[in-house]
Amino acid sequence: MTTIAYGLSRNLxxxxxxxxxxxxxxxxTVLTTFAFQQPGRQINxxxxxxxxxxxxxxxxxxxxxxxxxxxxxxGAFTISLTSSSAILKITYVGYESQDISIGDRTSIEITLAPxxxxxxxxxxxxxxxxxxxxxxxxxxxxxxxxxNTGVLTSPGQLLQGKVPGLNITKSGDPNAKPAVILRGPSxxxxxxxxxxxxxxxxxxxxxxxxxxxxxxxxxDVLKDASSTAIYGSRAANxxxxxxxxxxxxxxxxxxxxSYVGVEKVSKRIEMMTGDELRRxxxxxxxPLSPANNDSLAxxxxxxxxxxxxxxxxxxxxxxxxxxxxxxxAGVNYLNNEGIMRTSALERTILRANxxxxxxxxxxxLAVSVVNSTSKQNNIQSQVYQNMLNYLPTVNIKRPxxxxxxxxxxxxxxxxxxxxxNNIDNTKVKIFLANALAEVxxxxxxxxxxxxxSQNEQANxxxxxxxxxxxxxxxxxxxTRTAYENTKKVIESYxxxxxxxxxxxxxLLGGYSWxxxxxxxxxxxxTQGFVSDALTYNxxxxxxxxxxxxxxxxxxISTLRLISFYGRVNYQYAGKYLFQAxxxxxxxxxxxxxPLGLLSRRIRRLAHQQ
Numbered sequence: 001m002t003t004i005a006y007g008l009s010r011n012l013x014x015x016x017x018x019x020x021x022x023x024x025x026x027x028x029t030v031l032t033t034f035a036f037q038q039p040g041r042q043i044n045x046x047x048x049x050x051x052x053x054x055x056x057x058x059x060x061x062x063x064x065x066x067x068x069x070x071x072x073x074x075g076a077f078t079i080s081l082t083s084s085s086a087i088l089k090i091t092y093v094g095y096e097s098q099d100i101s102i103g104d105r106t107s108i109e110i111t112l113a114p115x116x117x118x119x120x121x122x123x124x125x126x127x128x129x130x131x132x133x134x135x136x137x138x139x140x141x142x143x144x145x146x147x148n149t150g151v152l153t154s155p156g157q158l159l160q161g162k163v164p165g166l167n168i169t170k171s172g173d174p175n176a177k178p179a180v181i182l183r184g185p186s187x188x189x190x191x192x193x194x195x196x197x198x199x200x201x202x203x204x205x206x207x208x209x210x211x212x213x214x215x216x217x218x219x220d221v222l223k224d225a226s227s228t229a230i231y232g233s234r235a236a237n238x239x240x241x242x243x244x245x246x247x248x249x250x251x252x253x254x255x256x257x258s259y260v261g262v263e264k265v266s267k268r269i270e271m272m273t274g275d276e277l278r279r280x281x282x283x284x285x286x287p288l289s290p291a292n293n294d295s296l297a298x299x300x301x302x303x304x305x306x307x308x309x310x311x312x313x314x315x316x317x318x319x320x321x322x323x324x325x326x327x328x329a330g331v332n333y334l335n336n337e338g339i340m341r342t343s344a345l346e347r348t349i350l351r352a353n354x355x356x357x358x359x360x361x362x363x364x365l366a367v368s369v370v371n372s373t374s375k376q377n378n379i380q381s382q383v384y385q386n387m388l389n390y391l392p393t394v395n396i397k398r399p400x401x402x403x404x405x406x407x408x409x410x411x412x413x414x415x416x417x418x419x420x421n422n423i424d425n426t427k428v429k430i431f432l433a434n435a436l437a438e439v440x441x442x443x444x445x446x447x448x449x450x451x452x453s454q455n456e457q458a459n460x461x462x463x464x465x466x467x468x469x470x471x472x473x474x475x476x477x478x479t480r481t482a483y484e485n486t487k488k489v490i491e492s493y494x495x496x497x498x499x500x501x502x503x504x505x506x507l508l509g510g511y512s513w514x515x516x517x518x519x520x521x522x523x524x525x526t527q528g529f530v531s532d533a534l535t536y537n538x539x540x541x542x543x544x545x546x547x548x549x550x551x552x553x554x555x556i557s558t559l560r561l562i563s564f565y566g567r568v569n570y571q572y573a574g575k576y577l578f579q580a581x582x583x584x585x586x587x588x589x590x591x592x593x594p595l596g597l598l599s600r601r602i603r604r605l606a607h608q609q
Contacts, residue, residue, distance in 0.1 A: 045108040046075045047090065049574055053502045055092060055112060056573065063087040063099065124220045124241040126199075126230040127448075127508055128495050130569065136579040137227030140164070141220045144245070151261035151311045152213050153336055153345060155242065156180045163221045166238075172263065174309075174336040174345035175376040175426070182223060182238030196221075196238040197231055201368065203434050203452045204231065204489060205514070208242075210372045210430050212332035212349045214257050214315035217245040229581040230508075230567055246353070247319035247326050254318050263309040263339050265302075274298035274392040291406070294395045301387040304396060305415050309337035324357040341419055344377040364438040371431045378424040380470065386415040405469060413469040421468040423535055429457045444497045454487040463536040466529070474527040474548075478536040481523030481552060489514045493565075506569035514561040523552030560588040 047058045054075025061068040062081065071077045079088070081102060088108075090098045095112035102108065123132055123141045132139070140163045147158040153170075156178050160168040170178040182196045200206040220241040222228045228235035247253060272280065274297045281288050317330030332349040353368035389412065394404045396416050403417035434452040441447055462479040464471035471477035493510025528543040565583040 041081055041106065043079050043081055043088075043102060043106060043108065045077055045079075045110060047071050047077070047092070047110045047112060048075055049095070049112055051499075052111075053573060055095075056575065058090060058092040058112070061089045061091070063089045124199075124218075124243060125227065126222065126239070126241070127491070127493050127510060127565075127567075128506070130506070133574075135227070135569075136577050137222065138224040139220055139222055139227050141218055143218050144216060147213070147216070147219075149259075151259075151263055151313075151336060153334070153347075154178050155208055155211050155213050155216060155219070156240070158213055158216065159219060159221065159240075163223075165223060166221060172265070172309075172339040173343055173379075174311075174338045175343065175378055180240075182221065182240070194237060196240050197228075197235045199231075199239060199241045201242070201244055201434065202436065202450055202491070203432065203454075204491070204512075205234070205487060206432060206452070206454060207372075207430050207456065209347075209374065209428070210349065210370045210432050211242060211244065212315055212330070212334075212351075214313075214332060215244045215317065215330060215349075215351065216242055218243045226579060226581070230565055230583060232563060232565070232583040232585045244351075245317075245319070245328075246355070247321045247328055249321050252320035256314075256316050258314045259312065261311045261313075263311065263337075265306055265339055268302050268306075269388060271300075271302070271388065272392060273300075277391070277393055288393065292391050293393050294404070297393050297395045299390075299392045299394065299396060301390050301392065301415050305341055305383055305387050305419060306339055307337075307341050309339050311336040324361075326355040328353050340379050340383065342377055343379050346375040348373050362440045364436075366436040367434070369431070369433045372429070374426075374428045376426040376428070378426065380418050380422055380424065382411060382413060382470075383415050383418045385411075386413055386418065390415055403467070407469050407472045417467070417469060421465050422470060423461070423463040423465075425462075426458065426460045428459075429455075431455045446495045448491070448493055448495070450489075450491040452487075452489045456485045456487075458483050458485075461536040463532075465532040465535075471527065476529035476532055476542075477525065477527040478529070478539055478542065479523065479525040480536055480539065481521065483519055483521035483523075483554070485520070486517045487514070488516075502573040504569075504571040504574075506567075508565075508567040510565050512561070512563040512565065514563075516559045516561075517556070518559070519554050519556045521554075523554065525550045558588070562586045 045060075047055045047060075049055055054071070054073070056071055056073045056075060058071040058075070058077070059068055060070070060077050060079055062079070063086070067079070069077050069079045084102065084104055086102050088100045088102060090100065090110055090112065092112055098110065098112065100108065100110065123130065123135070123139050125135055125137070125139065132141070142159055142162050146162060148160055148162070150157075152158065153174055154177060156168055157170060159166055160170075165182065167181045168178050169181075170176075179194065180196055181194055197204070198206060198208050200208075200211060220243070222235070222239040222241065228239045231239055278288065278293070280286075311334070313332070313334045315330065315332045317328065319328035319330075320326075329352040330350075332347075334345065334347045336345040336347075338344060349370065349372045351368070351370045353366065355364065355366040357364050396404065396414070398404055403414045403421075405414040405417055406412070432452065432454045434450065436448065436450045439447045458481075460479075460481045464474070464477045466474075466476045468477075490513040491510065492512075493508060496505075496507040498505050524539065526539050526542040526544045526549050528545065528548075529541060530543075534541060563583055563585045565581070567581045568579065570578040
């Protein structure tokens with residue numbers, strides 16, 4: 001321990017010594033006052049919430065001191081004060097703090113208001129809503145004003161960096177869905193089993209591609225088992241609940257939002273130039289064949305297949321409220337150029353909704369429809385590998401105009417040729433219709449019926465022309481697929497909310513029916529075209545050799561899910577919380593599908609013949 005002492009000294013003039021008696025007298029007066037101060041007086045009080053319920057465990061502190069007491073189970077407290085000017089500081093988790101001047105009072109009654117807006121915000125918890133302070137699970141709510149901005153192709157990107165534990169990874173390909181990992185290892189995956197379960201305006205399992213980012217009001221992220229259990233096994237990777245914007249009472253709103261964005265590669269992979277590679281091989285006595293060594297060639301293949309992508313988005317919406325009617329409509333257009341040449345996404349979303357209340361707000365009817373159309377220009381996956389592997393010592397094209405490549409080397413192909421000689425287009429249409437009815441049967445008791453139908457049509461057209469290294473000696477190869485997937489969902493449930501005394505009980509009970517039908521369509525591939533002019537159009541013009549026409553090995557499958565679910569939320573005195581969820585799912589996934597069984601029998605018979 002180190003002690004530092006400071007000393008001050010000064011010679012006093014004799015004339016100043018006359019002040020010493022006066023200073024000593026005042027100091028003696030102060031000490032006497034403290035010595036004979038009256039003992040502290042007792043202050044009795046109670047603390048209650050906005051509903052006049054007593055609050056236990058509230059901290060009562062004398063401001064500027066360390067004296068603190070807490071309220072008992074009936075909200076009462078007693079504290080001693082030594083000054084009438086004392087100020088009490090009242091603090092309690094979930095409620096706003098207060099500073100109260102006591103004065104001459106000996107008793108006081110304090111009412112605490114709910115805490116900050118964050119704790120009183122209403123969040124979607126699955127088939128219902130609750131304030132944040134009344135839930136036991138982990139739920140993060142992000143409002144529109146907090147969303148990310150920029151070139152966004154999926155609503156999931158709005159949450160990037162906003163929710164703890166939520167990892168979102170997006171490549172430069174506009175047609176590649178972001179990898180959204182909410183629970184489990186942070187492996188880079190594109191869609192699939194790692195995706196969270198999406199609920200859009202109460203429709204479970206709706207496609208995320210039907211929602212324009214500008215139309216979203218809030219996104220509630222349900223992360224832990226307590227929050228996601230109500231959706232069953234489908235919610236094993238978490239749940240993201242999306243609520244779209246609706247008009248407020250008495251409001252008519254016309255809005256237009258747009259942006260223009262530029263995307264480019266921020267940091268390229270450093271590769272050898274052609275001259276550097278030649279020098280390296282020469283210094284190490286390694287030969288470079290003439291076929292792989294064009295004079296003065298220094299081809300930067302990354303530069304040749306990449307570009308600066310320009311994207312723009314436009315969103316126009318109108319909404320209004322007239323007495324008991326709420327309506328809205330909107331259109332969103334997105335054109336997103338990828339950073340790889342020719343890759344692009346063009347999407348148009350149309351939506352409309354209307355809501356009507358009747359019988360003194362005891363009945364609410366709502367209908368909404370959304371239609372999304374996406375056009376995708378894709379590039380072949382081999383481009384990414386070859387733009388790094390292809391030798392920089394060769395030119396893009398030979399003097400005769402053909403691309404510099406050797407088909408005998410298999411997948412080692414000219415990356416520019418892979419882009420120019422291959423076409424891969426996809427068109428996806430998604431239509432979702434939802435009808436909802438809510439009835440307030442008794443005070444606190446509400447019944448909800450929701451019926452939704454989603455139809456998805458996907459057409460993919462691929463053409464490898466006569467110069468393509470992916471279809472050598474085929475004189476052009478075309479593949480066309482057309483499939484339709486449908487999803488039908490019925491949700492029927494009751495919500496009961498009752499407050500009596502210090503008790504708050506919320507009950508949920510419901511039934512769910514869902515049918516998904518996949519793979520209703522076909523796919524065919526053929527080759528042998530006289531000209532590349534028609535690409536994948538008019539397949540009948542092909543003259544394929546015997547046995548080269550192939551069909552997709554895909555079958556129609558139907559999956560049904562029937563569920564019963566329930567939830568209990570109990571709150572006591574605004575402090576003690578209990579939540580329990582139960583869901584029983586019955587699925588046809590383990591049963592033999594009749595259409596799938598029939599198709600396998602047909603193939604078996606054809607093989608026997």
